[in-house]
Amino acid sequence: MPEDITFNQPIIKYHNGAFIDQSDDIATEFPLTLYVNQQEFATIVCSPTNLEELVLGFLASEGVIFRRADIQNIHLDDSKGFCHITLNREIEQHYGQYTKRMISSCCGKSRQFYFVNDAATSKVSMTETKITAQEIFSMMDALQEQSTDFKQTGGLHNAAISDGKDFYIHRSDIGRHNALDKLFGYCIEKRIPIRDKVLIFSGRISSEILIKASKIGVGIILSKSAPTDLAIKLADDLNITAVGFIRNETFNIYSHPERVI
Structure with a gap:
């Protein structure tokens, strides 16, 4: 098995009209x-x-x-x-x-x-967790700070589980679903209740990601990117608060805004 999440690859970089021998960190598959x-x-x-x-x-x-x-x-x-x-x-x-x-x-x-x-x-969320706007920004900033492997490679997805204030765990993977499954597996292994937790995610909230969040059991999902229309419909049906485009002190609430105070 590869030992690391990245490996160093010799490359030729073209920059300002010249070819340069360099190396680059590549995500391991x-x-x-x-x-x-x-x-x-x-x-x-x-x-x-x-x-x-x-x-x-x-x-x-x-x-x-x-x-x-x-x-x-x-x-x-x-x-x-x-x-x-x-x-x-x-x-x-x-x-x-x-x-x-x-x-x-x-x-x-x-x-x-x-x-x-x-x-x-998939499970309909029964969470009563509420979070503030400032907590949303703080959690997304913390995810960005934890995403060292993404900064190295540009080829990984990052996700974290939080209680709205502190991270419980952060995981990275080339597969967006895998990153969430690793979080889920950690909570199962450690017997951590999930219903009152918040999921923070680096990528787009697709219908697959929303369904995965529902299977995990969280009631709030935060992303710096956009949701799809089907993800929003599912979030409405499954009682999940979906918040996207969290960046530059702004965000959009797409479903169940009553949990953001």
């Missing part, structure tokens, strides 16, 4: 294949850090596990890029359901879901 109960389940292309957290968060967000105790054994084979997980039970859902597209509402939830499993595992 690592495929990790998961076997659940001896069956191949998924391959995650990720940054090679905090892999057990990534596995826990991914399996929880897919509805395969609900708590750490659902796993009897987890074995990471870093040298070959495999992770073998043995559960204390059989997987209840059929593998095909994870990517089966739906064309109507499911389980009484939003009609905006594309996949059956997303509708089954």
Whole structure:
């Protein structure tokens, strides 16, 4: 397994009419294949850090596990890029359901879901957390300060979990979903309640990111970038406050503004 989240690559840089021999820090890409109960389940292309957290968060967000105790054994084979997980039970859902597209509402939830499993595992937020405008700016500034790997490579997504004042954990990954799964996995491992927490994210709030936030269980998501229309519709339906374009002392609230005071 690659040891670092970045590696140093010789490059030729063109600058002011001249070619210059230099080196550049490049984000490392690592495929990790998961076997659940001896069956191949998924391959995650990720940054090679905090892999057990990534596995826990991914399996929880897919509805395969609900708590750490659902796993009897987890074995990471870093040298070959495999992770073998043995559960204390059989997987209840059929593998095909994870990517089966739906064309109507499911389980009484939003009609905006594309996949059956997303509708089954997403949660309507019940959080009563409220945050101030200044706390929003402070959390985004703190995420920017933590994002040293992004500053090196320009090729990583960054995310953090906060109680509105202090960070609990910050994670980076080449995959935006992976960064969130690592946070989720950390909270599962440490048994940290999530419902009252805030998710801070560096990238665009797409429908996939909003659904991932819902699966994690947070009620507020903050981003320095924009949301998509489908993400806003999902945020409305799932009772999630989505705040975007947090920069230069401004931000936009796209859904459930009552949590921002």
